[in-house]
Amino acid sequence: MNTFAELTIVLIILLNMAMSVSGSLASCIRLAAAQGVAAGLLPLMAAGGAHGRAVAFAAFIIALKGLVFPWLMLRARELTGARKEIDPLIGYPASITLCLAAFAASAWLGSRLPLPQSGVAYIIPASLATIFTGFLLITTRVKAITQVVGYLVVENGVYIFGLALFVEQPLMVELAILLDVFVAVFVMGIAIFHISREFDHIDTDALSQLSDWRRGEEG
Amino acid sequence: MAVVLIVLPLLSGAAAFLLRDDAARRRLLLWTAWLHFLLTAGRILAYGRWGWAYSVAEGFRETPFWLPGAWEWFSFDAPGLLFLGVTSLLFLGAAHYAAAYLAEEKRDPGEKGENGFIFNNAPEAVFTGCLLLFLSAMTAVAAARHLGLLWAAVEATTLLSAPLIYFHRHKRSLEATWKYLLICSVGIALALMGNLFMGAAGLRGGAGLHLDGLLAGAAGLDSQLLKAAFIFLFVGYGTKMGLAPFHTWLPDAHSEAPAVVSALLSGALLNCAFLGVLRAAQVCGAAGLADFSGGILVLFGLASLVTAALFMLGQRDYKRMLAYSSIEHMGILAIGAGMGGRALYGALLGAVGHSLTKAGLFFVSGLVLAAYRTKQIKDVKGLLRRSPAVAALWLAGFLLITGTPPSGIFLAKFVILKEAVAGGRWAVAGVYLFFLAVVFAAMAKIFIETTFGEPAQEPERGFEPPRAMVRPALVFFVLVAALGLCVPSWLDAVLNLAAGAIGGAR
Numbered sequence: 130m131n132t133f134a135e136l137t138i139v140l141i142i143l144l145n146m147a148m149s150v151s152g153s154l155a156s157c158i159r160l161a162a163a164q165g166v167a168a169g170l171l172p173l174m175a176a177g178g179a180h181g182r183a184v185a186f187a188a189f190i191i192a193l194k195g196l197v198f199p200w201l202m203l204r205a206r207e208l209t210g211a212r213k214e215i216d217p218l219i220g221y222p223a224s225i226t227l228c229l230a231a232f233a234a235s236a237w238l239g240s241r242l243p244l245p246q247s248g249v250a251y252i253i254p255a256s257l258a259t260i261f262t263g264f265l266l267i268t269t270r271v272k273a274i275t276q277v278v279g280y281l282v283v284e285n286g287v288y289i290f291g292l293a294l295f296v297e298q299p300l301m302v303e304l305a306i307l308l309d310v311f312v313a314v315f316v317m318g319i320a321i322f323h324i325s326r327e328f329d330h331i332d333t334d335a336l337s338q339l340s341d342w343r344r345g346e347e348g
Numbered sequence: 349m350a351v352v353l354i355v356l357p358l359l360s361g362a363a364a365f366l367l368r369d370d371a372a373r374r375r376l377l378l379w380t381a382w383l384h385f386l387l388t389a390g391r392i393l394a395y396g397r398w399g400w401a402y403s404v405a406e407g408f409r410e411t412p413f414w415l416p417g418a419w420e421w422f423s424f425d426a427p428g429l430l431f432l433g434v435t436s437l438l439f440l441g442a443a444h445y446a447a448a449y450l451a452e453e454k455r456d457p458g459e460k461g462e463n464g465f466i467f468n469n470a471p472e473a474v475f476t477g478c479l480l481l482f483l484s485a486m487t488a489v490a491a492a493r494h495l496g497l498l499w500a501a502v503e504a505t506t507l508l509s510a511p512l513i514y515f516h517r518h519k520r521s522l523e524a525t526w527k528y529l530l531i532c533s534v535g536i537a538l539a540l541m542g543n544l545f546m547g548a549a550g551l552r553g554g555a556g557l558h559l560d561g562l563l564a565g566a567a568g569l570d571s572q573l574l575k576a577a578f579i580f581l582f583v584g585y586g587t588k589m590g591l592a593p594f595h596t597w598l599p600d601a602h603s604e605a606p607a608v609v610s611a612l613l614s615g616a617l618l619n620c621a622f623l624g625v626l627r628a629a630q631v632c633g634a635a636g637l638a639d640f641s642g643g644i645l646v647l648f649g650l651a652s653l654v655t656a657a658l659f660m661l662g663q664r665d666y667k668r669m670l671a672y673s674s675i676e677h678m679g680i681l682a683i684g685a686g687m688g689g690r691a692l693y694g695a696l697l698g699a700v701g702h703s704l705t706k707a708g709l710f711f712v713s714g715l716v717l718a719a720y721r722t723k724q725i726k727d728v729k730g731l732l733r734r735s736p737a738v739a740a741l742w743l744a745g746f747l748l749i750t751g752t753p754p755s756g757i758f759l760a761k762f763v764i765l766k767e768a769v770a771g772g773r774w775a776v777a778g779v780y781l782f783f784l785a786v787v788f789a790a791m792a793k794i795f796i797e798t799t800f801g802e803p804a805q806e807p808e809r810g811f812e813p814p815r816a817m818v819r820p821a822l823v824f825f826v827l828v829a830a831l832g833l834c835v836p837s838w839l840d841a842v843l844n845l846a847a848g849a850i851g852g853a854r
Contacts, residue, residue: 242576243573245548267530280530280534280537284537287540290544291547294548296543296544298557302500305501306496306499309507313507313533316511320510320525320529324526336527337523338520338523339527339603341659341668
């Protein structure tokens with residue numbers, strides 16, 4: 130059983146790298162969705178088999194991350210007409226180098242942390258690397274939608290981290306967290322729609338009027 | 349009781365989205381605010397007077413019979429009750445202000461443009477509905493007994509307040525909303541990591557993430573993992589609380605939102621995040637790591653104080669100045685909480701005083717904005733002649749917020765300073781005093797200029813503020829001044845119990 134889980138971990142790591150070099154918005158959204166589905170499948174592969182509640186919950190997560198979120202974001206992309214490239218602030222070689230460095234650092238960190246040992250190799254480094262990749266997407270991409278994708282990737286990473294630590298939260302808490310993530314994507318989607326209407330594009334570098342560092346102008 | 353207090357604004361929030369009539373919706377807002385406040389006040393008095401304390405048995409009494417087991421999730425202890433009381437009182441003032449404000453905006457839309465921009469306000473139903481749902485989420489934060497639910501409730505407050513900041517559909521408020529949404533959501537995702545670390549720390553002892561379980565089994569927690577948990581929780585909730593250097597969203601959001609929303613964000617929401625930090629410190633204290641968590645709190649508290657003081661010097665926007673003052677006060681609260689003991693009492697008293705005063709100041713700033721239609725300090729001169737009533741409140745707010753006696757904030761700042769000196773923390777006391785003086789000087793310059801300065805041209809007419817928009821600030825200021833003269837016995841009891849429950853370094 131663990132072999133499948135480890136293969137899934139490898140897939141998640143590869144998806145991180147694919148996202149860090151992906152040039153098109155749509156493929157970035159789909160890659161994040163695929164990662165969400167892979168993360169959602171992980172608990173089902175846990176040794177000892179899965180019980181009813183876990184299956185139902187995993188199905189719910191997969192439906193949300195694999196279908197609803199990409200649908201919402203692709204729709205936001207359509208509505209705002211943001212079909213162009215992703216416009217990273219740093220080049221793709223730099224992006225993938227950072228992503229690899231993040232993975233190496235995570236592997237080192239994962240071996241140092243005094244965490245309970247799980248049977249699945251590399252699950253903790255993979256989760257930390259996913260979180261770093263999410264931050265990379267948020268900080269180095271210009272489009273507002275990519276930042277939402279980055280937020281979802283961070284969320285995927287935190288979810289995998291929770292699996293690795295065996296922290297079982299009660300169903301009500303898990304549902305509350307998922308509801309929050311859902312509403313977050315929804316609200317951010319609406320905000321993106323307004324940004325595109327207000328600025329005619331969704332590049333966040335236009336969002337720089339408010340600052341205390343610029344002297345001598347209004348603002 | 350806790351469940352009732354959460355569900356009440358939830359239901360009226362949903363109803364507000366559906367109601368078509370503006371006047372009816374405003375009445376609904378006021379009634380809900382009053383009902384919430386009366387229930388909360390009764391609950392706090394019962395607690396402070398007769399010690400109706402948190403316990404499992406009380407949980408049963410608090411829970412409606414149709415929701416068995418709900419006490420596990422939501423119930424009030426002393427810190428929760430304290431912050432609930434502040435939130436509810438603030439919301440009551442904000443509801444009165446908002447009802448008048450919305451009526452004004454309705455009568456005179458578009459023309460409220462500031463710096464030549466014309467606002468195209470969001471629908472009133474969305475605004476009122478989100479306000480009520482926001483109250484529900486904040487009540488849930490105060491009542492949550494499970495760290496996972498606490499997290500979910502704090503994130504919910506972020507999401508529900510984002511539409512409120514974007515009430516004036518304008519580029520600048522949109523930018524503020526986007527920064528707020530993204531920075532706070534990502535910050536709070538880190539707090540979720542903290543929760544997971546906390547869960548891992550208690551895995552061996554089976555402590556779970558329920559606050560009662562964690563506190564009972566604190567001795568068996570893995571201290572390394574608990575430290576990691578505290579750091580993540582601190583960064584996560586600290587982002588929301590506006591501690592430097594995670595504060596970057598705060599001046600934007602607080603300055604671009606409508607005054608009533610700024611008041612709620614600054615007075616109520618920052619407290620909710622502070623409660624999240626306090627919960628993490630509470631577990632650390634119970635596990636004997638109070639020195640570790642206290643050190644972090646004091647360090648970042650001082651950093652916030654210094655940052656706020658520096659950015660307040662030469663500030664050009666008076667709402668941003670108020671926002672930086674919030675960062676300063678959050679820093680002071682963190683310092684007090686980090687030192688523990690009596691200083692914690694001071695911090696909690698400071699939280700009450702800051703919430704009321706800052707909310708009142710933001711209410712008044714809305715009136716100044718209505719009178720001058722600009723947030724630039726250089727264009728606001730001679731407020732005293734333009735509108736004596738607003739000017740008097742503006743100055744009173746300044747004196748109270750900077751901690752001039754008699755002000756509850758003076759008492760709080762003084763208690764914290766006394767503890768720092770008594771504990772032999774001379775460096776902390778020195779930095780604290782020096783930068784409080786810098787803040788006072790910076791704010792004094794701005795407030796004196798705006799109130800007494802000579803305007804470039806004589807105003808054509810005075811400005812008569814609507815009564816309903818003046819009254820909340822007036823009541824809050826009177827309360828804070830009274831708080832400095834005498835802390836009522838029931839409040840003293842709640843503050844003492846809350847400080848005792850959270851504990852911290854001695």
